[in-house]
Amino acid sequence: MTTTTTTTTTADLKTLYGKGKKRKLLVIFAIFLALIATILFSLSFGASSPRLGEALTVIFSKAFPFLNIGPASPLAVTIIWTIRLPRIVMALIAGAGLATAGATMQGILRNPLVSSYILGISSAAGFGAALAIVFGVSIATLAGYLVIGNAFVFCLIAMIIVYSIARIRGMSSESVILAGVAVGFLFSALLSLMQYIAPEKNAVSAIVFWLMGGLYTASWHNLLICFPIVAVAILLMMTQAWNINVLSMGEEVATSLGVNSKRVLSINMILETVATASIISFTGIIGFVDLIAPHISRMLIGNDHRYLIPCSALMGALMLLAADTVGRLIIMPTELPVGIVTSLLGVPFFIYLLIRKRRQHFS
Amino acid sequence: MKLTVNNLSFGYAGGSILKNVDLNVGLGELVAIVGPNGSGKSTLLKCINRILKTKPNSILIDGQDTSKLTIKELSKLMGYVPQTSISAFPFTVFDVVMMGRKPYVHWSIGERDNDIVFQMMTLLGIDHLAMRQFSELSGGEQQKVIVARALAQQPQILLLDEPTSSLDIRHQLEILCILKGLTQSKGHAVIVSIHDLNLASRFCDKLFMLKRGCIYAMGTPEEVLTAQNIEAVYGIKADVSTSITGKPVVMPLVSDFNDFTSKVSFFFEEKELKA
Numbered sequence: 001m002t003t004t005t006t007t008t009t010t011a012d013l014k015t016l017y018g019k020g021k022k023r024k025l026l027v028i029f030a031i032f033l034a035l036i037a038t039i040l041f042s043l044s045f046g047a048s049s050p051r052l053g054e055a056l057t058v059i060f061s062k063a064f065p066f067l068n069i070g071p072a073s074p075l076a077v078t079i080i081w082t083i084r085l086p087r088i089v090m091a092l093i094a095g096a097g098l099a100t101a102g103a104t105m106q107g108i109l110r111n112p113l114v115s116s117y118i119l120g121i122s123s124a125a126g127f128g129a130a131l132a133i134v135f136g137v138s139i140a141t142l143a144g145y146l147v148i149g150n151a152f153v154f155c156l157i158a159m160i161i162v163y164s165i166a167r168i169r170g171m172s173s174e175s176v177i178l179a180g181v182a183v184g185f186l187f188s189a190l191l192s193l194m195q196y197i198a199p200e201k202n203a204v205s206a207i208v209f210w211l212m213g214g215l216y217t218a219s220w221h222n223l224l225i226c227f228p229i230v231a232v233a234i235l236l237m238m239t240q241a242w243n244i245n246v247l248s249m250g251e252e253v254a255t256s257l258g259v260n261s262k263r264v265l266s267i268n269m270i271l272e273t274v275a276t277a278s279i280i281s282f283t284g285i286i287g288f289v290d291l292i293a294p295h296i297s298r299m300l301i302g303n304d305h306r307y308l309i310p311c312s313a314l315m316g317a318l319m320l321l322a323a324d325t326v327g328r329l330i331i332m333p334t335e336l337p338v339g340i341v342t343s344l345l346g347v348p349f350f351i352y353l354l355i356r357k358r359r360q361h362f363s
Numbered sequence: 364m365k366l367t368v369n370n371l372s373f374g375y376a377g378g379s380i381l382k383n384v385d386l387n388v389g390l391g392e393l394v395a396i397v398g399p400n401g402s403g404k405s406t407l408l409k410c411i412n413r414i415l416k417t418k419p420n421s422i423l424i425d426g427q428d429t430s431k432l433t434i435k436e437l438s439k440l441m442g443y444v445p446q447t448s449i450s451a452f453p454f455t456v457f458d459v460v461m462m463g464r465k466p467y468v469h470w471s472i473g474e475r476d477n478d479i480v481f482q483m484m485t486l487l488g489i490d491h492l493a494m495r496q497f498s499e500l501s502g503g504e505q506q507k508v509i510v511a512r513a514l515a516q517q518p519q520i521l522l523l524d525e526p527t528s529s530l531d532i533r534h535q536l537e538i539l540c541i542l543k544g545l546t547q548s549k550g551h552a553v554i555v556s557i558h559d560l561n562l563a564s565r566f567c568d569k570l571f572m573l574k575r576g577c578i579y580a581m582g583t584p585e586e587v588l589t590a591q592n593i594e595a596v597y598g599i600k601a602d603v604s605t606s607i608t609g610k611p612v613v614m615p616l617v618s619d620f621n622d623f624t625s626k627v628s629f630f631f632e633e634k635e636l637k638a
Contacts, residue, residue, distance in 0.1 A: 013481055013493050017457060020494065110451030239470070245458070246465050248451040255414045257516070258438030258466040303452040306470070 042325040090218035091321040097230040099316020101272035102290030107244035109173040116290035120158040120184030128154030130194040155277030171262040213284035233275035241305035364519040367423040395563035398573030404556035438466040442513030444523040463515025483511040503534030
C-alpha cells in the first residue's frame with residue numbers, strides 16, 4: 001500500500017476525527033435552535049389573537065407564579081395554557097418518540113425500510129380503537145380511556161404475537177420483519193371487518209378520523225400519562241446506541257464483540273412498542289416521521305447511533321411540530337390533519353436530500 | 364495463553380458437522396485449519412468463539428471452560444474476523460475499527476480507546492483511510508479494517524475465517540505477514556481457516572486438516588501436506604515437492620478431471636445435433 005507516501009500522522013488523524021465530531025454536534029445544535037424557533041412561532045400564531053409576548057407572559061406566570069409577572073387576560077391563559085402549549089408538547093414528545101423508535105428499529109433490524117410500525121402496531125392500534133369505537137368494548141378501560149386503553153393493549157398484543165413467532169425462528173431480523181408484516185395484515189383485515197360491520201355511519205367516520213391521526217386531543221391530562229412513559233423509553237433507547245452500531249455488522253460479529261444480539265433485539269422491541277403505543281393511542285396513526293426523520297438524520301450526521309438517535313429525536317420533534325403548526329394555520333379556522341402535512345412537506349425535502357447527497361447513506 | 368478444543372462435537376438438526384474434534388494452540392502459534400468446502404472449518408471457528416453454542420468443557424482457555432465466561436469477557440480474550448463483512452449502514456473506517464472497543468466502553472470513548480484505534484490503523488497501514496466509508500474500500504482494504512477491529516479488542520487469540528480467499532496475491536501475503544508478526548512479537552495465538560494449501564504451508568506453524576467434521580491429520584506442514592493425505596481428504600492427486608522456501612508446495616494434477624472436460628464437450632455436442 002501507499003503508507004510511505006501518506007503524510008498523515010496520528011495527531012493529524014485525531015484533529016480530523018475531532019472536526020468530524022464537532023460538526024455532528026453543531027448539526028444537532030442547529031436542529032435544536034430550529035426547534036426552539038418553531039416552538040416560539042407555534043406559540044404565537046393560531047386561529048385566535050394572543051401573540052408571542054402575551055404567550056410568554058402566560059407561560060412564565062404559570063411556570064413561576066412566585067415571580068408575579070403580571071396578569072394575563074383569562075382568554076390568553078386559556079388559549080396558550082390549555083390549548084396551544086399542551087399541543088406543542090404533544091407534538092414534541094410524539095415526534096421525538098416515533099423518530100427514536102424508527103431509528104433504533106432500522107438499526108437493529110438492519111433495514112432502512114423499517115418504521116416504528118414494523119411490528120404491526122399501527123393496524124393493531126387501529127383495530128383496538130375501532131373495537132372500542134364501534135362496540136364500546138375495551139379490554140382495558142382505564143378511567144374513561146376506552147379507546148386509548150384498547151389501542152394501547154392491542155399494540156402490546158401485536159408485539160407479543162410477533163415476538164413469539166420470531167422466537168421460534170431464532171429471533172433473526174428477517175423473522176421479526178416478516179412476522180410483523182403478517183400480523184399487520186391480520187389486524188388491518190380485522191380493522192376493515194370492523195368498519196364493514198359497524199352498525200352506524202358515525203362510527204365508521206369516527207374510525208377514519210382516528211386513523212388519520214392528529215394532535216387536537218392533546219391536553220395536560222393526557223400528557224401526564226404519555227410524556228413520562230415516552231421520555232423514559234427514549235432515554236433507554238439512547239443507551240442502546242453502541243449495541244446497535246455493532247449489530248449493523250451482523251449478528252455473528254456482534255456476538256464476537258460481546259453483544260447478545262437476541263437480547264438487544266428483545267429489549268428494543270419492548271421499548272419501541274411501549275413508546276410508539278403510548279403515542280399513537282392518544283394521537284392516532286401518525287406516519288412518515290418515524291421513517292423519514294431517521295433517514296434525514298443519517299444523511300446529515302452519518303450512522304453512528306450515539307449521535308444518530310438524539311439527532312433523530314430532535315428531527316422528529318421538529319418535523320412533527322412544524323407540520324402541525326402549518327396544518328393549524330394554512331386553512332384557518334379549520335385545520336389539516338398532521339399526517340397529511342408531514343408527508344406533503346417532508347417528501348420533497350427528503351427527495352431533495354436524496355438527490356443532492358452524492359454519498360450513499362444506506363444500502 | 365493456551366487454547367484447547369476438547370472432544371468438540373457440533374451439529375444442526377439435519378446432522379452433525381463436527382465430530383470429536385481435539386486441538387491445541389499455544390502461545391505465539393500461527394495455526395491453519397484446512398479442508399474441503401463443507402468440512403466444518405468455519406463452524407469450528409464459530410464454535411471456538413461461541414457464536415455457535417457447544418457443550419460445556421469443549422473449549423478451554425488455559426484450562427478454564429469458556430462456557431462459564433460471559434460473551435463480553437470472552438470478547439476481551441478472542442477476536443473474530445468473518446469471511447465477509449457487510450455493514451447494513453455505511454460507517455467510516457474509524458467507526459468500524461472503534462467497534463472493536465465495544466467490550467471495554469459503555470457510552471463515551473476515552474482517550475485510551477482513541478489511541479488504540481489509531482495505533483491499530485497505523486499498524487495495518489490503513490490510517491490514511493480513517494475517514495473513508497468502509498463500504499467504498501476494496502476487498503483487501505476492508506479485510507485489513509476488520510483485522511484492525513479485531514486487534515482493537517486487544518485479544519490474546521485471533522480467529523480468521525478465510526482471510527485471504529477474496530484477495531489478490533499481494534494482499535494475501537500482506538495479511539499473513541501481519542498475522543505472523545503478531546504471533547512472533549505479541550505472542551498472540553492466531554487460527555486461520557484457509558483454502559490455499561501453499562499459503563498455509565508457507566506461513567503456518569501447525570496445520571489441522573479436516574475431513575467431514577473430523578481431524579484427519581495434524582502437525583507441521585511437512586507432516587500434513589502429503590500426497591496421501593491430500594488424496595484421502597480432497598480426492599485429488601497432487602504432487603508435493605519442497606519449494607525454495609524449504610516448505611512443501613502442492614501442485615494438483617488435473618489428469619483426474621479430463622473426464623469432466625470430455626463430458627462437458629460431449630453434452631454440448633449432443634445438444635447441437637438435436638437442434
